[in-house]
Amino acid sequence: MFALTILGNNSAIPAFDRNPTAQVLQTMEESFLIDCGEGTQMQLAKYKIKRSRINHIFISHLHGDHYFGLIGLLTSMSLLNRTQDLHLHAPPELEQVINLQLDLADTHLSYTLHFHPLTEETVIVQNNKILIECFRVQHRIDCWGFLFRERRNLRRVNAERARIYEIPAAFYEKLQQGFDYANKKGSIVPNEEVTIPGPRPRSYAYCADTIYDERIAEKVKDVDLLYHEATYLKDLHERAAARYHSTTIQAAEIAKKAGARKLLIGHFSSKYEKLDDFLTEASAVFENTELALQGSCYMI
């Protein structure tokens, strides 16, 4: 599983039942929370996403519609007696906000919160399952995008051929990892005889609030799913630029230049009740576009 669920897709002010930004990337192993606008903890409950699977939270920047729900989520996790560590990747100044609010409430979290300040474009999470990098986008204040890339090079076992060689099922995991099999008689079955290459690793890039910036396309090159903000329709490109936001067309241009497989647009301005035109405009430039709809889950 490598699937993205949208918890909030609106910009600035909640409107038309659209919540401020929050997303969850769910993998087989865990869930990654990306931005955390007000009401995120209620949205997690509504869409039945387990808080206990979240070990990492990523905050793109310190505009409220991207983080005002964080302190509520952190304290609720504590009230529910969470014990497992939590890692927070965010602009450095957020630590002060959190500590101040905890101090004033005389609250001590039940778990260890590791604060990882975002200061340079680098790998921020790395294990044998996933690699996560942060990269700069261009907004009114410091703002970050996040690139998630699966790390899997497991091969697929051809069970029919494995049976011919009398390889026990207990050894399949080793086969997936590329090991050859030595049978009882001492002869070797080469791994390639009984496996084929596994699927290519999947990837997801989240481009939070940003003005149109072609450098982003380089940073998210060949990504499977690209989320790019599209706060305004194309006619408001001047307003978009003035406010360090993007239009439908600009998001689609980045997807095209990046060679993304699919584009997801969101962070819609509260001035728009209907979103149809967002899809029409972006699709005209980059066909495989979808709207980031609240409660929808996008398989990658």
Next chain:
Amino acid sequence: MFALTILGNNSAIPAFDRNPTAQVLQTMEESFLIDCGEGTQMQLAKYKIKRSRINHIFISHLHGDHYFGLIGLLTSMSLLNRTQDLHLHAPPELEQVINLQLDLADTHLSYTLHFHPLTEETVIVQNNKILIECFRVQHRIDCWGFLFRERRNLRRVNAERARIYEIPAAFYEKLQQGFDYANKKGSIVPNEEVTIPGPRPRSYAYCADTIYDERIAEKVKDVDLLYHEATYLKDLHERAAARYHSTTIQAAEIAKKAGARKLLIGHFSSKYEKLDDFLTEASAVFENTELALQGSCYMI
């Protein structure tokens, strides 16, 4: 109109679609927001309560379930280009939290925010329509209750009698204010001839998170509607005391000792899905009790 709408009635963690604490007291002139848990701005929209009628916000204490929605509301008001002044009555330390969050977002509010720190039991708002006082309640950290008292001494015009004396309708407002009427012939119609005393001023007391404390009954003596927290059912009185909260019975005892006309209980613990027992237990001690239900409006 003197009516209370419940926007959130749960304690600590949102649960069972119950939001953290927030209430609005609506009068003919304006609306008063009391506490502002996460999601309050969405609840205001849901229940069609105009943000523009809110000139005063009261925060009882700095536990998150009573104020984490404030910064979102304040910034949304600014994004909507509010110009009228806003008055915030809250524990002194809240100012630092707000200013820090505004600074980090590089946000300047479009309106003037007047911060009124709560430091002693006193009158905090006073005009010809209403008088609002704060009083201490006993919680784990500094915590305040609020008492709202109407100031109206308008008399009621007996229209039938006023017609007999040929008093024009344009003069009725003066009659309500207690003026006598001088007719064209120069004779005086005494005010008491054509009016009766108006209804007595109404009052509402909000007792936020507090341990059972009989002194509160004195502070809210004879109030029309008393909101008192009842986080737990009566069997958990030890847990209630340990956490500086109250039970159903204790809330009802305060209402009885205060001689309140009606009691509203809320701030229910997330451990309870159903609330029926809350009503049963409290009503046994103080009959005129109601549950504070989200979205319900209680006329005073």
